[in-house]
Amino acid sequence: MTTLSFALNHMTAPALSPDAFFALAKSLGISAVEIRNDLDGNAIIDGTPAAEIRALAENHGLTIISINALQRFNQWNDDRAREAQELITYAGDCGAKALVLVPLNDGSGKKDGERQANLRQALAALKPMLEQAGITGLVEPLGFEICSLRSKTEAVEGIRAVSGENTFKIVHDTFHHYLAGEEKFHPEMTGLVHISGVADPGIAVSDMRDPHRILVDAADRLDNAGQVRTLWENGYIGQFSFEPFSPEVHQSTDIEKAIRESMTFLSAKA
Incomplete structure (x- = not known):
C-alpha cells in the first residue's frame, strides 16, 4: 500500500460551511484543503473575509x-x-499557497496559433502579479472538446516560453487527462493532482461531464489508480485532491465514510 498525500477540495462537500468542511478534512487525517470562489452562498463568494478563513484553517x-x-x-x-x-x-x-487557473471553455479561442498566443499573453501578465505575492499559478487544462487549453504539454510549453517554471505549475486532473486522450505525463511540472472517477458504463467519453464525476472506486473507468501510480512512480510528491462534482456525492449521508473508502482503495491500488 502506497502512502499517498491526500487533499480535499470544497467541491467534495459544497454545502458545508468552511468550518464544517475543514473539520471533515481533519476527521479524515487530511491536512491540506482547496477552497473555491464558485460556491453560491458559501465562502468566498458570500464575502467571508480572508482573515476569517485563515483563522479557521489554522x-x-x-x-x-x-x-x-x-x-x-x-x-x-x-x-x-x-x-x-x-x-x-x-x-x-x-x-x-496557489491559485488555480482555468481556461476558456466555451468553444472560443481554440484555433491553433491563437490559443498558444493567448496562453503566453496571460501567463506573462500573471507572472509578476503572482511573484509579488509569493503565490503559485496552477494551470489546469480541461479535456472537454470545446476547451481552449486541453493539452498539459501545451501548458508546459507556454510556461517555459515565459520563463515561468518557478511561478507556474500544472494541475493534472485525472478526469480531464482521460477526456483529452493525452498520454504524456509531466510529473516534474505538476503542482497538484485532482482526482475523481466515472463509473457509469453507459456514458460515451465525449459525453462525460462534471456531474458524472464521483469518488473513485473499483468501477472507475478513468484508471485513476494507474494515473496516480504513474505520477507517483515518476517523482510527483504533491497532494492528490478529491474533486467530485456529482450531486450523488454532494448528497451523501456519510461523506466521511465515502471519502475514506476512496482513500483506502487508491492507496491499495497505487
Whole structure:
C-alpha cells in the first residue's frame, strides 16, 4: 500500500460551511484543503473575509493549498486582470499557497496559433502579479472538446516560453487527462493532482461531464489508480485532491465514510 498525500477540495462537500468542511478534512487525517470562489452562498463568494478563513484553517491545523479558481484566465483583459488581483490578494491574506487557473471553455479561442498566443499573453501578465505575492499559478487544462487549453504539454510549453517554471505549475486532473486522450505525463511540472472517477458504463467519453464525476472506486473507468501510480512512480510528491462534482456525492449521508473508502482503495491500488 502506497502512502499517498491526500487533499480535499470544497467541491467534495459544497454545502458545508468552511468550518464544517475543514473539520471533515481533519476527521479524515487530511491536512491540506482547496477552497473555491464558485460556491453560491458559501465562502468566498458570500464575502467571508480572508482573515476569517485563515483563522479557521489554522484552528484545524490545515494548509490551504489553493483557491479554485480564476476562470477564463487565458482571455486576458482589464476585467481579468482585476479579478486576478482580487483573488491573488485573497489567497495571500487567507494563507493559500496557489491559485488555480482555468481556461476558456466555451468553444472560443481554440484555433491553433491563437490559443498558444493567448496562453503566453496571460501567463506573462500573471507572472509578476503572482511573484509579488509569493503565490503559485496552477494551470489546469480541461479535456472537454470545446476547451481552449486541453493539452498539459501545451501548458508546459507556454510556461517555459515565459520563463515561468518557478511561478507556474500544472494541475493534472485525472478526469480531464482521460477526456483529452493525452498520454504524456509531466510529473516534474505538476503542482497538484485532482482526482475523481466515472463509473457509469453507459456514458460515451465525449459525453462525460462534471456531474458524472464521483469518488473513485473499483468501477472507475478513468484508471485513476494507474494515473496516480504513474505520477507517483515518476517523482510527483504533491497532494492528490478529491474533486467530485456529482450531486450523488454532494448528497451523501456519510461523506466521511465515502471519502475514506476512496482513500483506502487508491492507496491499495497505487
